[in-house]
Amino acid sequence: MSGERDEKGEEDHMLAAEYVLGLLAPAQVTAVERSLRTDAVLRAEVADWSEQLSGLTRDMPEVTPPARVWHAISDRIFPDDTRPFWRRLGLPQMMGGAAVAATVLWVAVSFDLLGPQRGVQTPAGVEIMAEIGRIDTPVHFRAGFDQGAGVLQLERLNGSAAAGRSLEVWLIAGSAAPVSVVVWPDGVDRLDLTLPSDLAEALPGAVLAVSDEPAGGSPTGAPTGDVLATGVAERL
Amino acid sequence: MATMERAGAAALEELEELLARTAMGDRAAFGRLYQLTSAKLFGICLRVLSKEQEAEDALQEIYVKIWCNADRYRVVGYSPMTWLITIARNHAIDRLRKRRSGSAPLEDADTVPDGAPGPEAAVLASSERAALMRCLGELERQRAEAVQRAYLLGETYAELAARYSVPVNTMRTWLRRSLMKLRECLTR
Structure with missing residues (x-):
């Protein structure tokens, strides 16, 4: 994680290319992503290599996917006729006309999305995982669910509640209202929770979100503060 | 298309x-x-x-x-x-x-295209893709193939090293040199 930051010039070009190709070790990926936040030259290098190497897909024949794929996508993101979950959580105001403000927050985040492997270590028994947030969101959690045991392992990788506030974890399954999973206890980085069976069943494909709430958690049972991070629970 | x-x-x-x-x-x-x-x-x-x-x-x-x-x-x-x-x-x-x-x-034996442009390339040619293929074509065939295997199949240094029967460090040097050449060619 340390060595790469010293490398400069030509070395940076190669690192950017290796990053885009997904050839770096997880620690190197982390280091590159950290540099990307501040290093505009490296950022341009990564964009340039992505642009060039994406040319390798240009000869691939286009194939119209079957209609069921679109149906599955719309079922997941536009469940029934309800609004997307972040609208219900109040995010659109932030993204609305002034997407610019939000942009700043997401600069480095984008590279996380576009980056290659994160080298996530998967504990045995875990079949569903969610990356809640990214390296650069205000908070970053990871969730792993062992279906056999019905245990949701939550890990806080980064970020904490503001003074006098609490972090609360929510599960949003399709069009259902967000359900509180846990109010995150101060000073704890890992929690194992046994999920009630209805939540366990709803988990695959659901969104997990972390919001900023008054101390002790939302007084209303629904998220009231800013959504700090989200992630989709995906089957491994 | x-x-x-x-x-x-x-x-x-x-x-x-x-x-x-x-x-x-x-x-x-x-x-x-x-x-x-x-x-x-x-x-x-x-x-x-x-x-x-x-x-x-x-x-x-x-x-x-x-x-x-x-x-x-x-x-x-x-x-x-x-x-x-x-x-x-x-x-x-x-x-x-x-x-x-x-x-x-x-x-995946036949899922990697040759380093040289295939027949569709001529039809679909965009200038960037053409440049990339031309530059890949300037590399030794195996080296061009290694770049493609990494991008299109996600092969790691270890996997590529095993495939071409070279030590991992050699593979890394090889691929980095290929990328450097590719870059030189693309910016020419």
């Missing part, structure tokens, strides 16, 4: 606009984006994963990611198609790597 035409220079602004509207939760814009780009991305999924069902599952995840992350598009400085292709390629590679780390055998 039609999509790439539409996704070419003429449609660049439309794709930008559709991504911007998708970022604000505009479903119609997202539907149109899917219409314009899904055949390209599905083609990539099929090529990388070579299994229809898995390619469909992958495509589904990819568009959910695009919907959830469209607000991040503007800040990375990619062209819209590159951004979409990168998400699709990375997701498909993730799946392929997971599959490989299980016990399933590699069945």
Whole structure:
């Protein structure tokens, strides 16, 4: 994680290319992503290599996917006729006309999305995982669910509640209202929770979100503060 | 093929606009984006994963990611198609790597194109792709192939080293040199 930051010039070009190709070790990926936040030259290098190497897909024949794929996508993101979950959580105001403000927050985040492997270590028994947030969101959690045991392992990788506030974890399954999973206890980085069976069943494909709430958690049972991070629970 | 035409220079602004509207939760814009780009991305999924069902599952995840992350598009400085292709390629590679780390055998013998441009290349030629293929063509065949294997199949240094029967460090030096040459050629 340390060595790469010293490398400069030509070395940076190669690192950017290796990053885009997904050839770096997880620690190197982390280091590159950290540099990307501040290093505009490296950022341009990564964009340039992505642009060039994406040319390798240009000869691939286009194939119209079957209609069921679109149906599955719309079922997941536009469940029934309800609004997307972040609208219900109040995010659109932030993204609305002034997407610019939000942009700043997401600069480095984008590279996380576009980056290659994160080298996530998967504990045995875990079949569903969610990356809640990214390296650069205000908070970053990871969730792993062992279906056999019905245990949701939550890990806080980064970020904490503001003074006098609490972090609360929510599960949003399709069009259902967000359900509180846990109010995150101060000073704890890992929690194992046994999920009630209805939540366990709803988990695959659901969104997990972390919001900023008054101390002790939302007084209303629904998220009231800013959504700090989200992630989709995906089957491994 | 039609999509790439539409996704070419003429449609660049439309794709930008559709991504911007998708970022604000505009479903119609997202539907149109899917219409314009899904055949390209599905083609990539099929090529990388070579299994229809898995390619469909992958495509589904990819568009959910695009919907959830469209607000991040503007800040990375990619062209819209590159951004979409990168998400699709990375997701498909993730799946392929997971599959490989299980016990399933590699069945990719003929999924990597030659370093030299194939017959369709002439038809579909865009100047950038042509440049990339020309530059790959300047590399030794095995070295060009290694770059393609890394990008299109997500092969790691260790896997490439085993494939070409060289030590991992040699493989790394090899590939880095190839990338350097590629870069020189592309900026010429």
